[in-house]
Amino acid sequence: MTGELSPIDKAKFVAAKRAVDFVEDGMKVGLGTGSTAAWMVRCLGERVREEGLRIKGVPTSARTAMLAREVGIDVISLDQARWLDVTIDGADEFDGEFNLIKGGGGALLQEKIVATASDRMIVITDASKEVETLGAFPLPVEVIPFGWQTSKALLEELLISLDVMGRETTLRMNGAVAYVTDEGNHILDLHLNRIGNARQLAMALNQIPGVVENGLFMDICDTVVIGYGDGRVETRDINEGSVQHDRLDFVEADNLFTDLSD
Numbered sequence: 001m002t003g004e005l006s007p008i009d010k011a012k013f014v015a016a017k018r019a020v021d022f023v024e025d026g027m028k029v030g031l032g033t034g035s036t037a038a039w040m041v042r043c044l045g046e047r048v049r050e051e052g053l054r055i056k057g058v059p060t061s062a063r064t065a066m067l068a069r070e071v072g073i074d075v076i077s078l079d080q081a082r083w084l085d086v087t088i089d090g091a092d093e094f095d096g097e098f099n100l101i102k103g104g105g106g107a108l109l110q111e112k113i114v115a116t117a118s119d120r121m122i123v124i125t126d127a128s129k130e131v132e133t134l135g136a137f138p139l140p141v142e143v144i145p146f147g148w149q150t151s152k153a154l155l156e157e158l159l160i161s162l163d164v165m166g167r168e169t170t171l172r173m174n175g176a177v178a179y180v181t182d183e184g185n186h187i188l189d190l191h192l193n194r195i196g197n198a199r200q201l202a203m204a205l206n207q208i209p210g211v212v213e214n215g216l217f218m219d220i221c222d223t224v225v226i227g228y229g230d231g232r233v234e235t236r237d238i239n240e241g242s243v244q245h246d247r248l249d250f251v252e253a254d255n256l257f258t259d260l261s262d
């Protein structure tokens with residue numbers, strides 16, 4: 001079955017597999033959303049089933065909650081957990097300071113709340129998502145449906161006043177209708193090309209009436225685990241300033257490879 005894994009799925013799998021090594025018995029763990037995070041949930045489920053690891057998982061979306069239950073993880077809400085030991089999640093982009101763009105999968109709001117409520121955030125990724133400057137990936141901004149077009153206009157005015165390079169904003173669609181998040185909101189994707197001052201933009205975006213949250217994760221991520229299609233894994237930690245290299249194989253992916261969709 002692993003013969004069918006693409007190099008990108010192999011990279012995601014080994015990053016996920018390495019990251020779940022950081023989870024210890026008794027921990028409360030934030031469970032991210034997306035295809036890389038889905039690998040992590042499967043790997044964690046395997047540890048629960050095979051090692052008897054006792055953890056509580058706080059999912060960041062309805063689809064992650066469903067998968068976590070399927071693989072045997074005890075799921076609780078963030079309100080029940082209050083504070084988490086670690087959150088493991090994917091990202092759409094990360095830079096040299098471990099600042100991120102997230103929300104490509106539409107779960108940025110719960111993801112940001114959960115990651116912020118964690119002692120440690122670990123991002124799992126393949127190498128293609130590393131950038132010098134954030135912004136090539138469209139920046140997701142979650143807005144409430146009421147008056148979203150007004151919020152969009154205000155947002156575009158803000159981009160002009162901040163002299164941001166790209167200014168196109170598009171409403172995320174789900175086929176013929178606007179995409180709706182787990183919280184019942186819409187997402188505006190900002191096509192900025194390059195974000196010169198991400199910190200300033202992140203703060204300014206959240207001042208706009210109707211904006212609930214944006215996909216810039218500043219100073220939240222502690223560790224980045226980068227997987228490669230040949231099994232190599234690089235773990236970088238911003239607090240320790242360390243880089244660790246490992247190599248994993250794909251044999252164990254056979255047990256987990258039931259359904260790649262997230």
Ligand SMILES: O=C(CO)[C@H](O)[C@H](O)COP(=O)(O)O
Nearest residue numbers: 034035036090103104105107
């Ligand atoms: O932020 C996210 C979901 O809101 C995801 O973590 C991000 O989009 C990466 O997804 P994938 O692992 O499928 O590439």
